[in-house]
Amino acid sequence: MKTKIINYPDLLKARDRHKSDTLFANAHVSHLKEMEELGKGKKYYIHTYGCQANVRDEETMRGMLESVNFIKTENPSEADVIIINTCAVRENAEDKVYGEIGNLKKYRRSNKKLVLAICGCMVEQPEILEILTQKFPEVNLYFGTHEIDQLLDLIYETYNSDIRLISIESKQGEVIENKLVKRNNEFKAYVNIIYGCNKFCTYCIVPYTRGKERSRKFSDIMDEVRRLKKENYQEITFLGQNVNAYGKDLDEGHDFADVLEEAAKMGIPRIRFTTSHPWDFSSKMIEIIAKYDNIMKCIHLPVQSGNDEVLRLMGRRYNREHYLNLVKEMRDKIKGLSLSTDIIVGFPNETEEQFKDTLSLVDEVKYESAFTFIYSPRRGTPAAKMVDNVSYKDKSRRFQELVKHLEVNIEKDSLSYIGGVYKVLVDGRSKTDSNMLSGYTESNKLVHFKGDENLIGKIVNVLIIESHTYSLIGELVDE
Numbered sequence: 432m433k434t435k436i437i438n439y440p441d442l443l444k445a446r447d448r449h450k451s452d453t454l455f456a457n458a459h460v461s462h463l464k465e466m467e468e469l470g471k472g473k474k475y476y477i478h479t480y481g482c483q484a485n486v487r488d489e490e491t492m493r494g495m496l497e498s499v500n501f502i503k504t505e506n507p508s509e510a511d512v513i514i515i516n517t518c519a520v521r522e523n524a525e526d527k528v529y530g531e532i533g534n535l536k537k538y539r540r541s542n543k544k545l546v547l548a549i550c551g552c553m554v555e556q557p558e559i560l561e562i563l564t565q566k567f568p569e570v571n572l573y574f575g576t577h578e579i580d581q582l583l584d585l586i587y588e589t590y591n592s593d594i595r596l597i598s599i600e601s602k603q604g605e606v607i608e609n610k611l612v613k614r615n616n617e618f619k620a621y622v623n624i625i626y627g628c629n630k631f632c633t634y635c636i637v638p639y640t641r642g643k644e645r646s647r648k649f650s651d652i653m654d655e656v657r658r659l660k661k662e663n664y665q666e667i668t669f670l671g672q673n674v675n676a677y678g679k680d681l682d683e684g685h686d687f688a689d690v691l692e693e694a695a696k697m698g699i700p701r702i703r704f705t706t707s708h709p710w711d712f713s714s715k716m717i718e719i720i721a722k723y724d725n726i727m728k729c730i731h732l733p734v735q736s737g738n739d740e741v742l743r744l745m746g747r748r749y750n751r752e753h754y755l756n757l758v759k760e761m762r763d764k765i766k767g768l769s770l771s772t773d774i775i776v777g778f779p780n781e782t783e784e785q786f787k788d789t790l791s792l793v794d795e796v797k798y799e800s801a802f803t804f805i806y807s808p809r810r811g812t813p814a815a816k817m818v819d820n821v822s823y824k825d826k827s828r829r830f831q832e833l834v835k836h837l838e839v840n841i842e843k844d845s846l847s848y849i850g851g852v853y854k855v856l857v858d859g860r861s862k863t864d865s866n867m868l869s870g871y872t873e874s875n876k877l878v879h880f881k882g883d884e885n886l887i888g889k890i891v892n893v894l895i896i897e898s899h900t901y902s903l904i905g906e907l908v909d910e
């Protein structure tokens with residue numbers, strides 16, 4: 432099979448942050464009519480790995496495919512288009528993708544017209560793309576995070592030829608509005624407010640895969656929120672690699688606090704946001720979060736390490752003292768605050784003493800939840816060039832120790848819910864017990880309880896009767 436390369440990724444270009452203003456454009460499909468014909472009677476399968484930005488991209492792709500008559504299937508064996516939407520943040524996410532392509536490639540043998548596509552952050556890395564193309568000749572379409580909006584035209588070209596298409600442009604990125612979106616959920620919605628990242632933490636691949644920080648126009652965001660309110664959405668989550676940087680690249684005079692406040696005034700019952708970088712979290716934002724009942728008192732504030740030298744080497748732009756002061760201001764001003772974080776253990780040459788600083792910070796902050804990771808070198812990032820003298824065995828031990836410290840407070844926090852009545856937005860049947868429903872409290876605790884399916888999508892009162900580390904058991908309380 433011949434390969435046609437429209438664009439090939441280049442990490443040097445991906446780092447570029449010096450060009451002119453962001454381009455704002457509307458989504459456009461060149462082969463719309465042809466794709467409407469092609470989609471008739473055909474099915475698509477998408478599997479997404481990674482963060483909420485990827486989930487949101489999946490929704491865009493679903494919307495595009497369904498707008499041209501494709502029907503969703505959960506069974507890849509009957510699909511005419513298979514898309515694996517990948518994540519590059521850590522090596523184990525990539526390993527899962529290799530495994531899945533290995534399982535799916537057989538369908539190309541039984542269906543010669545199958546479009547087997549790999550997209551997302553993984554393929555934005557030239558060396559990984561090289562491995563993929565050599566290892567899996569069956570894959571016939573690769574496209575990057577900046578090409579999501581060209582999906583239909585890319586499928587059209589792949590389907591109608593016997594070539595393998597690679598369209599991955601490393602660039603700073605645009606802001607595309609009016610996308611055809613099919614939301615995954617009818618009462619909870621993600622709303623992008625800013626794309627990309629300019630922070631370049633030394634361990635992280637994201638700024639290379641997702642381009643520069645670029646905010647959507649304030650009015651476009653608010654139009655979307657207004658539509659969601661009209662459609663009776665119960666919860667929206669504002670998304671960005673760093674939501675606090677919202678507006679800094681525009682001349683509109685709006686910041687993230689303004690986004691929160693304007694949305695809160697529209698009356699959506701639950702407003703969430705993620706992720707916040709501690710570096711540009713302003714007092715104004717804290718005040719707005721405290722002021723409005725429908726802004727959930729949950730802040731995801733990745734710390735990564737509790738040691739100043741490690742934070743410096745990570746390029747995090749804050750130190751332990753600054754972080755702790757910020758947490759203090761948040762806890763003082765926001766009643767019922769639930770703090771969560773991301774922590775990396777085993778950054779190159781992290782000493783036992785430096786790791787202990789992370790443990791003491793965790794003990795001091797008392798997080799309500801946390802994501803913990805063992806450092807995974809990402810080729811092309813500055814940290815990947817650092818010589819590392821810490822064994823994997825030590826890293827794993829530190830990881831276990833960290834989880835134990837975190838769980839002390841998480842368990843205590845869960846226990847404190849017993850006997851109280853909490854508002855739960857019901858997600859659906861519980862994944863662990865189909866006789867139960869499950870949903871989340873305002874503070875983002877997972878609750879299982881018995882109830883009727885017609886409660887799905889509603890906010891109900893639940894009395895908590897039992898606690899586990901990561902979930903609660905409750906009973907429905909009559910209104």
Ligand code: 5AD
Nearest residue numbers: 520634635733773774804805806807
């Ligand atoms: N190794 C381990 N964890 C990482 N993260 C990002 N890059 C890496 C890496 N190379 C973690 C950070 C980030 C979260 C999304 O993933 O903690 O906040």
Ligand code: SF4
Nearest residue numbers: 628630631632635637
């Ligand atoms: Fe990665 Fe740092 Fe940007 Fe988060 S802020 S996406 S960790 S570079």
